[in-house]
Amino acid sequence: MADPDLKEIGLMVGLEVHQQLNTRAKLFCGCPTTIQGGEGHKLQRYLRPSMSELGEVDTAALFEWSRGTRFTYIAPEGCSCLVEADEEPPHGLNREALDVGIAVSMALGSSIVDEIYTMRKIVIDGSNTTGFQRTALVSLGGRIIDEEGEVGILSITIEEDAARRLEEDRTFSLDRLGVPLIEISTAPDIHTPEQAERVAKRIGQLLRLTGKAKRGLGSIRQDLNISIRGGTKVEVKGVQELELIPKVVRNEAIRQMGLLEIRRELERRGVSEEMINFQSKGVDLSEALRESSNKLISAQLRQGGVVMGMKAPKFGGLLGKELGPNRRLGTELADYIRSFVGLGGLFHSDELPKYGITAEEVERVRKILTAEEEDGFVILVGKREKVENGLEVVKARLIQCLKGVPKETRGANDDGTTRFLRPQPGSARMYPETDVPPVRLSIVDMERARLLVPEEPEVKLKKLLKLGLNEELSRIMLNSIHLDLFEELVAKYHPKVPATLIATTMENTLKYIKSKGGDTSRITDEVIEEVMRAVFEDTVTKDSIPEILLEVAQSKLSVNEAIKKFSRLNEDEVTRIVRTAVEKLDNISDERRAFNIAMGNAMEVLRGKVDGKKVAEAVRREIEKRREKDKARG
Ligand SMILES: [Zn+2]
DSSP states (O other), X not given: OOOXXXXXXXXXXXXXXXXXXXXXXXSSSSOOOOOOXXXXXXXXXXXXXXXXXXXXXXXXXXXXXXXXXXXXXXXXXXXXXXXXXXXXXXXXXXXXXXXXHHHHHHHTTOEEOSEEXXXXXXXXXXXXXXXXXXXEEEEEOOEEOOTTOXXXXXXXXXXXXXXXXXXXXXXXXXTSTTOEEEEEEEOSOBOSHHHHHHHHHHHHHHXXXXXXXXXXXXXXXXXEEEEOTTSOOEEEEEXXXXXXXXXXXXXXXXXXXXXXXXXXXXXXXXXXXXXXXXXXXOEEOTTTTTTOOOHHHHHHXXXXXXXXXXXXXXXXXXXXXXXXXXXEHHHHHHHHHHHHHOOOOXXXXXXXXXXXXXXXXXXXXXXHHTOOTTOEEEEEEEOHHHHHHHHHHHHHHHHHHTTOSOOEEEEEOTTSOEEEEEEOOOSTXXXXXXXXXXXXXXXXXXXXXXXXXXXXXXXXXXXXXXXXXXXXXXXXXXXXXXXXXXXXXXXXHTTTXXXXXXXXXXXIIHHHHHHTTOOGGGOOHHXXXXXXXXXXXXXXXXXXXXXXXXXXXXXXOOHHHHHHHTOOOOHHHHHHHHHHHHHHOSXXXXXXXXXXXXXXXXXXXXXXXXXXXXXXXXXXHHHHHHHHHHHHHO
16 A cells, blocks of 8 residues: 555644553552452442433443443452442542642643542443543643644543453453543644654653653553544554554554545445435345355354345445555444444455355345445344344444544554444543542642652753763663663662663563563562662672573572572682582693683583682682692692
8 A cells, every 4th residue: 555645644643641650549549559450359230321411322332331231340359449349439539649640740831720620431331330430630731842843732630540351251350440540632733653652752751750650561551543634533542552653643544544535436426325225225145145155154044143235335346445454444344343233244245256155156146135336235144133233333334434434432453453442432421520529739739749740851861871871771761661660779779789780681681581482571670679689789690680580580480589599609619619620620730721621610500600700710729729739749
């Protein structure tokens, strides 16, 4: 596919960055913010969409409701209480989280409101026991300076994280529910995919510099609002890898371009909503395809399912139109029926004959559906009710093709394409949370928060250089998710354990371990800290750090067991091992050769436990001793 100039087609991107905060307690209760999982009491809730105070039922809520309303929650002990279970009203807004919100607002020049009101935002996908998410606006406005132009900040809010979805369908853990999040929303001032990545990085770095950001998979999530001229603002949720952002932006822009081209072509062909409504009718094809060698069709027919088809008037050639890598209009239709009615298979005219459906069968289907050459058609397979509902969904999506880009919430795929998740929620989703009193900000509050205002990156960089890190390593550290751990360990162990060693362990040694197939998730902050302390206390040598960490990552050894395995031997033991190696030599007349052999044998035992220099000294000493002994013997 040709690579379009995205600026030229009016690309506009806004970011919403959500970062979990590492506060002592959750946003509305005293539970800790460690997301530790585990078993616990099970509870069930039924959620139903209610009218908002503006009298509308949210379309997104209705969509979720149509998929079932019963949810199960696991309440792990120690990280959830009656507040998460919605058995007890929320406590007051966590001030530590609010302080971070104020500090970040100050750093971005955002105007802080006088009074913080907690609001309820309707969420009905089951990820919240209450059916809403609590959110508090901290500030409005502000900006980020970027080389391609200034990017405005729309708002900064503090909100509660949702319950964590478990693998089992419709089941959530309450451990994550209520963990404070800061949300920063930018204006749609971003005009290139690269700028989107840069601004997201800049925001992530700023948040880490507060020292209050959580780390690890899922601790930061970015949503992207993407549109092109003539398109629609589409929300893409849950991009976790920053490197994926430019790809997602590009692919979504290309998808919208493709949909606009389809709209123009349909217009040219004279397709209207009435035409689709009148001509697109579901027809039973079960008899016509009874002998088909397509596996899905034959299996469904055996199990009492049906095959139905529907004409897509004058859509010939458009169902197969490419909308991105491996994505076609047909893929979009398949996404819709999967999401709305839970139906897996869809075949369309532009991909047939294929999958065991023969040219003859295609001809037969065309005849039954009265589909001419210029028409397209789709075939759905499954239980009758689902198939009939699915055809209605397809028809509605075909009608949307006349309008262009549907207003949707989409999810990012690992390859940087996106898929339909649900219709976009309307704007009537917020109403006041009366259980949480508003917080009037005082001068004292502002001064306390000011202490958390992150340093400018350039100031921080200078500090890193001063610690002895070279330019390159300083820049890596400045952008590292480990920056706060690094600073903590430097404060405790530098200069005896040099800052450079701490930095290279975090940034290079972890990469080395990954390249050796080690499980770096076993290298937790605590593991890194234990190893640094062992070096600080002279229990192990600094050379043994990679081996100790590799041992932890590859085996089931705990860090303390690994440290023990590599622990520095005391001098007596070193002397004993070296002496044995020297005594084994049968001839020491060639001093150099004797040294090399004894050294090699001793190092086999001592590698990683003693500095090589010390071993060499001991070897020389022991050879000298033996020479004197040999001489004395005569
Ligand atoms: Zn709690």
